[in-house]
Amino acid sequence: MTAAQKAEVKFSKYHGIGNDFILIDNRKRTELAVTPNQATRLCDRNFGIGADGIIFATPANGNAHFSMRILNNDGSEPEMCGNGIRCLAKFISEIDHSSVQKFKINTLAGLIQPELLADGQVRVDMGEPVLEADKIPTSLPSDAGTGHVIRRELVVEGDTYTVTAVSMGNPHACVFSKNGGSIKTADINLFHIGPLFERNSAFPSRINTEFVEVIDRTQVRMVVWERGAGPTLACGTGACALVVAGVLENRIERCCDVELPGGHLQIEWDTQDNHVYMTGPAECVFTGTAMLPSVD
Numbered sequence: 001m002t003a004a005q006k007a008e009v010k011f012s013k014y015h016g017i018g019n020d021f022i023l024i025d026n027r028k029r030t031e032l033a034v035t036p037n038q039a040t041r042l043c044d045r046n047f048g049i050g051a052d053g054i055i056f057a058t059p060a061n062g063n064a065h066f067s068m069r070i071l072n073n074d075g076s077e078p079e080m081c082g083n084g085i086r087c088l089a090k091f092i093s094e095i096d097h098s099s100v101q102k103f104k105i106n107t108l109a110g111l112i113q114p115e116l117l118a119d120g121q122v123r124v125d126m127g128e129p130v131l132e133a134d135k136i137p138t139s140l141p142s143d144a145g146t147g148h149v150i151r152r153e154l155v156v157e158g159d160t161y162t163v164t165a166v167s168m169g170n171p172h173a174c175v176f177s178k179n180g181g182s183i184k185t186a187d188i189n190l191f192h193i194g195p196l197f198e199r200n201s202a203f204p205s206r207i208n209t210e211f212v213e214v215i216d217r218t219q220v221r222m223v224v225w226e227r228g229a230g231p232t233l234a235c236g237t238g239a240c241a242l243v244v245a246g247v248l249e250n251r252i253e254r255c256c257d258v259e260l261p262g263g264h265l266q267i268e269w270d271t272q273d274n275h276v277y278m279t280g281p282a283e284c285v286f287t288g289t290a291m292l293p294s295v296d
Contacts, residue, residue: 007292009033012091013049013285016083018233018262020285022049023091026056027066034292036075041293043073049290052229055084057092060106066092067106072228080109080169082236086122086282089114094284109169123279126237129244129269130167138165138173140202150248156196164245168237168276170227173197173209174245185213185223194225210238212245217252221259233262240276243267 012023022042026033034042034054042048051073058067068088070078089103093116102115114124133142133149140152140163149165154173162177176183188211197209206227213221222242224235239258246252247269254269265280 006294008289009292010287010289011049012095012287013051014087014091014282015262015285016086016234016236016282017260017265017280019081019083019235020051020233021081021084021087022051022054022290023087024054024056025092025095026058026069027060030059032056032058032069032071034071036071036077038292039071040073040075042290048293049288052226052232053078053081053084055081055088057088062106062111064104064106064111065100066103068112069108072226073230074228076228077108078170078228080107080112080237082124082126082168082238082240082278083234083280083282084236085112085114085124086236086278086280089116089122089124090282090284107169112169117279120281121279122282123277124236126168126240126276126278128274129241129276130169131165131244131248133165136165136167136171137205138171138203138207140165148248150245154200154202156193156200164248166241166244168240168244170237171203171205171207172238172241172245173203173207174238174242175209175211176214176246176249176251183211183213185211185221188223190223190225190231194231198225198227208235208238208241210235210242212242214246214251215259218255219257219259220246220252223261234260234265236265236278236280239265239267240269240278244269244276 043051054071056069132147209225258265268277
C-alpha cells in the first residue's frame with residue numbers, strides 16, 4: 001500500500017491535567033477505527049501523535065447517550081479512565097454543538113455520568129468503590145468479615161509497603177507507607193517500582209499504583225504508575241481510589257484536594273449514596289487527521 005492509499009482517521013487531542021488522549025468519534029461504526037498495534041504507534045511521542053491512550057466514542061448501549069472504549073499506549077484495553085471520561089464528555093459536547101450538560105456513558109466499568117459545569121470543569125459521578133478482594137482482584141489477605149484489603153503489607157525488593165486495594169471499575173493499590181514511614185512522593189522512583197507493583201503476583205489482572213503523601217486531612221499529593229501506560233501526569237480513577245483508601249485508613253477526610261503532577265482534582269466520597277465524585281478540567285489541545293500506520 002502506498003502512502004497515498006493509507007487510511008486516515010480524524011481525531012482531537014485532549015488532556016485532563018496532563019493525562020493526554022487521542023479522541024475519536026467512532027459512533028457510526030461497530031469496530032474500532034484503530035487496532036491495538038496502530039494505537040501503540042499513534043500514541044508514540046516521537047513517531048505518532050503522542051498520548052497516554054486513545055479514547056473512542058462508540059455506539060450507545062441501553063439508555064446511555066453513547067459508549068466509551070479505551071486503548072492504552074501499549075495496546076491493552078482498560079475498563080475505565082477518570083480523566084479520559086471528562087475529556088470524552090467535552091469532546092462530544094463540542095463536536096455535536098450539544099446543549100446536553102449531563103451525559104450517561106457506558107463503559108466496561110458500568111454506566112458513568114459526567115456533568116459539564118458552568119466554570120468549564122467536569123464533575124463525574126464515578127459510582128461506588130469496589131472493596132472486596134476477589135472483585136478487585138487481589139490475593140492480598142482480606143478481612144474475614146468484609147473481604148476488604150486495608151493496610152496489608154506487601155514486600156517488594158526487600159521493602160515493606162502498606163497497601164489498601166480499591167477498584168473504581170479498574171484495580172488500584174493505594175500506598176501511604178513504606179517500611180513503617182510516610183510516603184514522600186519526591187523519593188519514589190516510578191520507573192523502577194511501578195512495574196514491580198503492576199505485575200506483582202498479588203494482582204492477577206495487574207494493578208494501577210498510587211504512592212500518596214498526606215499533607216493534611218484535606219490535601220494529599222500522589223504519583224501514579226498506570227497499568228498499561230506507565231507513569232502519567234494524572235489518573236482520575238486513582239485519585240478517587242486513594243481518597244477511599246485514605247478514609248478507610250483514617251488518614252484523610254471524605255472531601256479532599258488531590259495534587260497530581262499535572263494539576264489538582266477535587267474528590268468527594270459521599271456518605272449518602274456511597275458514590276465517589278470527581279471534579280476537574282478537560283481541555284482540547286488540537287484537532288487533525290492522522291495517517292493510520294501499517295503495522296497489523
